[in-house]
Every structure is written in C-alpha cells, then in structure tokens.
Amino acid sequence: MSFLHFFLEPKTNQFSDEYIRMHFPADAEIWSIIGLMAREYANKTETTLSLLHSMMRTLTMYLSRKYAEENRTPIQDTSLAARMILFIEAHSEAVTLKDLTAHFGYHPNYISSYLHKKTGRTFSQLLLEKRMEKARLLLENTELTIEMISEMLGYSNTSNFYKAFREYYGVSPRNLNTKRF
Incomplete structure (x- = not known):
C-alpha cells in the first residue's frame, strides 16, 4: 500500500487492520514541524491558514519520505520489472524512458521490450x-x-x-x- 493510497483511500470498515506506525526519536525533525504548527495555531494571525497549509504539506512530505525509507524492499528481493514500475510510479510527473535507462543502466530498446514482456504493457x-x-x-x-x-x-x-x-x-x-x- 502506498502512502498516497493510505491517506486518500483509507480502509474504514470494522474489519480493516490497515494502519501506519512510525517511531520518531525525541530529536527528530518532525517534532519541530509539529511544534511550529501548534504555536502557529495557538497564535493565530491573518496568515495562519496559508502557513498551516504549507507546514502540513511539509509534514506530509516528511512522513512520506520516512514511510518509504522504512518500507523499502531490499533490491535483491524485488524483480527488475517491479523496481522499474516503482520508479515510474514515484516519478510519474516527469519520468521519461531516457530517465529509466539512465537510472537502471540499460539500453532504451532493452527496457521497452523487457517491460512489455514482463507486464504486457509498454512504458507509455x-x-x-x-x-x-x-x-x-x-x-x-x-x-x-x-x-x-x-x-x-x-x-x-x-x-x-x-x-x-x-x-x-x-x-x-x-x-x-x-x-x-
């Protein structure tokens, strides 16, 4: 389950056991972000809402990165096709076949035929x-x-x-x- 899916499509039925648990040491950056948010909320000004929106985005990005780090599958346990698909998903806003070839070190023709053979779909x-x-x-x-x-x-x-x-x-x-x- 991706971090995006967790927040945007949460499982809400009574039988769901999906949850995310992360541990942060006392000196982790997250506590600074949360502290800033709490102080801003307590001392509201006319810019509080926009500032809290920005801090919430920062908090979400931080949590997303931490989640990805903690749930990374060891490379040797993941097939090349699965790693390529994960790379495409993680960079879907700007990834090109050239980016994929540069990252994985294979020729574009090889990657194209490999993905099609393994997934039945083209890179596009x-x-x-x-x-x-x-x-x-x-x-x-x-x-x-x-x-x-x-x-x-x-x-x-x-x-x-x-x-x-x-x-x-x-x-x-x-x-x-x-x-x-």
Whole structure:
C-alpha cells in the first residue's frame, strides 16, 4: 500500500487492520514541524491558514519520505520489472524512458521490450496508468482543481490531461463522481 493510497483511500470498515506506525526519536525533525504548527495555531494571525497549509504539506512530505525509507524492499528481493514500475510510479510527473535507462543502466530498446514482456504493457501505457491512478485518487479525495492536478501529474496542457483521462476512464474528469471505479 502506498502512502498516497493510505491517506486518500483509507480502509474504514470494522474489519480493516490497515494502519501506519512510525517511531520518531525525541530529536527528530518532525517534532519541530509539529511544534511550529501548534504555536502557529495557538497564535493565530491573518496568515495562519496559508502557513498551516504549507507546514502540513511539509509534514506530509516528511512522513512520506520516512514511510518509504522504512518500507523499502531490499533490491535483491524485488524483480527488475517491479523496481522499474516503482520508479515510474514515484516519478510519474516527469519520468521519461531516457530517465529509466539512465537510472537502471540499460539500453532504451532493452527496457521497452523487457517491460512489455514482463507486464504486457509498454512504458507509455505504464506511465499513463500510474498518472491516471493518481489523478483519480486526487479528484475523488481532495479539493484540488483539475488544472492543479493536471500540472502535478506533469501535463503541460490541461486539455491533454482531459483527453488522456477521458480515453483511460471513458468519462471526463469533471464527471468523475457519476461513474464508480
């Protein structure tokens, strides 16, 4: 389960045992962030809300990094295809086949044929899948605008995002709530 899925699609039924537990030493940076947030909340000003939003993003990124570090699978236990897919997912907003080849040290033709052989999908299809999964999660679970989500996912043009989303899910991002996934 990814950190993003944990927050955006929490399991809420009575039988779910999914939770994230992390331990932080007393001198960890997280306590400074939480302390700053508490002081800002206690001493509210006209900029408190925007400052708390920024600090919450920082806290979330810190927790995400810590979670990834603690839950990293040893490389020898993970197949090359799985590591490539994880890399694509982690960098889906800007990854290219060239980035994948540079990171893993293989020729682009080899990576293309290897991914297709192991997954049945091309690099472009895998990238689109990861982007669309993130888009759906963000659209269903946040108040972010479609334009913001489009930009976050690496689309330089919102109309390209609309087109890709419509082709992938068969519905416009604006009409997402009318269709269940």
